[in-house]
Amino acid sequence: PNKLADKLRGLTIESYIPESWMLQDSDKDSKQLLHLIVVGHVDAGKSTLMGRILHLLGQVTQKEMHKNEKESKQQGKGSFAYAFVLDEGAEERARGVTMRVAVAHFETSKLRVVLLDAPGHKDFVPNMISGASQADSAILVVDASIGAFEAGLEGEGQGRGQTREHAQLVRSLGVEQLIVAVNKLDAVGFSKQRFDVIKNTLQPFLRQCGFKDGYVQWVPVSAAENQNLTTTTTDPALKAWYGGPCLVELVDSLEPPRRLVSRPLRLVIAEVMSSRTLGPSAFGGKLESGAIRIGTKVRVMPSGVVATVKCIEQQGHHLALARAGEGVDVGLHGIDPGMLAPGGVVCHPDYPVPVAIRFEVRLLTLDISTPILKGSQVDLHVHHARLPARVDHLVSLLDPKKGTVLRQCPRRLTANQSAIVEIVPDEGVCIEKYIDFRVLGRVALREGGKTIAVGIVTRVIDTN
Numbered sequence: 001p002n003k004l005a006d007k008l009r010g011l012t013i014e015s016y017i018p019e020s021w022m023l024q025d026s027d028k029d030s031k032q033l034l035h036l037i038v039v040g041h042v043d044a045g046k047s048t049l050m051g052r053i054l055h056l057l058g059q060v061t062q063k064e065m066h067k068n069e070k071e072s073k074q075q076g077k078g079s080f081a082y083a084f085v086l087d088e089g090a091e092e093r094a095r096g097v098t099m100r101v102a103v104a105h106f107e108t109s110k111l112r113v114v115l116l117d118a119p120g121h122k123d124f125v126p127n128m129i130s131g132a133s134q135a136d137s138a139i140l141v142v143d144a145s146i147g148a149f150e151a152g153l154e155g156e157g158q159g160r161g162q163t164r165e166h167a168q169l170v171r172s173l174g175v176e177q178l179i180v181a182v183n184k185l186d187a188v189g190f191s192k193q194r195f196d197v198i199k200n201t202l203q204p205f206l207r208q209c210g211f212k213d214g215y216v217q218w219v220p221v222s223a224a225e226n227q228n229l230t231t232t233t234t235d236p237a238l239k240a241w242y243g244g245p246c247l248v249e250l251v252d253s254l255e256p257p258r259r260l261v262s263r264p265l266r267l268v269i270a271e272v273m274s275s276r277t278l279g280p281s282a283f284g285g286k287l288e289s290g291a292i293r294i295g296t297k298v299r300v301m302p303s304g305v306v307a308t309v310k311c312i313e314q315q316g317h318h319l320a321l322a323r324a325g326e327g328v329d330v331g332l333h334g335i336d337p338g339m340l341a342p343g344g345v346v347c348h349p350d351y352p353v354p355v356a357i358r359f360e361v362r363l364l365t366l367d368i369s370t371p372i373l374k375g376s377q378v379d380l381h382v383h384h385a386r387l388p389a390r391v392d393h394l395v396s397l398l399d400p401k402k403g404t405v406l407r408q409c410p411r412r413l414t415a416n417q418s419a420i421v422e423i424v425p426d427e428g429v430c431i432e433k434y435i436d437f438r439v440l441g442r443v444a445l446r447e448g449g450k451t452i453a454v455g456i457v458t459r460v461i462d463t464n
């Protein structure tokens with residue numbers, strides 16, 4: 001009984017009384033869910049690293065591995081065998097199941113880890129935003145080989161160091177816990193000196209991005225030679241100076257998010273679909289709070305239409321109910337499929353999410369060459385919603401580190417500035433203040449296919 005009281009104490013909406021079935025057994029699943037995104041400069045070894053881990057943890061069969069090896073040899077890139085595990089099936093695996101960006105799952109001793117995909121090419125950023133907006137933690141992979149680490153951090157233009165950009169993006173979208181996997185150490189003879197140089201160069205930068213030292217963990221690895229991934233290293237050169245945990249042990253030590261089971265339902269639609277079992281009006285998405293079961297009445301925002309949960313599936317298996325933290329595919333009764341769209345939020349009928357037509361954001365501008373002005377047109381990305389919007393008012397320019405106001409009503413925003421702005425989307429969009437509901441309060445602004453700013457919602461000004 002005390003446990004229940006504890007849960008209810010955390011409730012922010014006083015009048016909301018969760019139904020008893022929502023809370024039952026909610027602790028039965030002793031392994032907690034953690035959504036993890038892997039980021040880093042192209043060719044740092046992200047796919048190799050994760051492919052290897054999945055293989056070592058038994059998520060990829062020998063047969064699949066053999067097929068991958070054969071295919072990658074045929075294409076003349078033998079070393080890419082592990083990378084294929086992720087890249088090849090990514091789209092297929094993601095389609096129709098849970099989330100567009102989730103490509104793989106593995107388990108550690110304490111956690112069920114959902115790996116969010118972040119492809120390394122130039123289309124990466126929009127996917128990463130979708131991914132990072134669901135991520136609880138991130139692994140930043142850096143290439144330790146001489147020249148490569150530097151290239152990931154420095155440079156200009158197209159090939160500009162993505163290590164910086166990704167770290168900044170992930171943090172600006174609210175991810176606090178980071179593991180830095182210093183990869184390809186085999187290429188530098190597992191040199192401690194090289195590891196230290198990389199750590200000492202990157203650490204001040206991560207601090208600037210807003211990562212707290214206590215939440216950043218560093219681990220030397222070699223994905224190619226399987227050193228320090230799922231077991232402690234066996235390489236004498238590395239063993240000589242590193243006795244700490246391996247990568248998967250560090251993942252296991254990450255703090256999973258609190259599951260907001262007893263808060264009103266928020267189920268963010270990632271993808272709309274139809275299937276024989278789910279019916280014509282169905283979608284895949286993640287339960288950010290609350291719970292559903294078959295027969296639950298829900299209000300689908302932004303349309304406001306009330307529907308009934310007809311069917312719940314998880315990776316093709318039927319479920320009777322699902323709770324906060326889980327990714328599910330849901331079939332609905334009594335609603336036209338046209339009312340469902342990515343970025344929509346399925347809510348408790350009495351506690352729908354605000355549909356904002358004007359809101360305030362605290363932004364960080366990226367390396368932009370064209371300034372952002374009052375009236376600038378942008379593509380707005382919020383969780384799975386993407387729509388045109390206007391920067392309607394530049395409220396203030398902030399000191400990027402202290403957050404204090406430098407100037408009211410600046411005329412323009414240039415690269416790497418922090419500011420408060422008001423956004424007017426072309427249509428109402430489901431959002432919440434970041435401090436109330438993180439996932440629904442992270443935004444990115446893009447223009448001409450490039451991300452120009454990222455930030456968090458500080459105020460919902462007008463709603464539909």
Ligand code: GDP
Pocket residue numbers: 040041042043044045046047048049079080083120183184185186187221222223224225
């Ligand atoms: P991604 O773009 O970050 O996903 O990088 P990939 O996984 O595709 O790897 C890029 C290249 O680096 C491939 O040729 C890999 O074989 C190579 N690579 C990955 N990990 C290691 C490593 O630990 N050591 C060495 N020497 N090469 C690696």
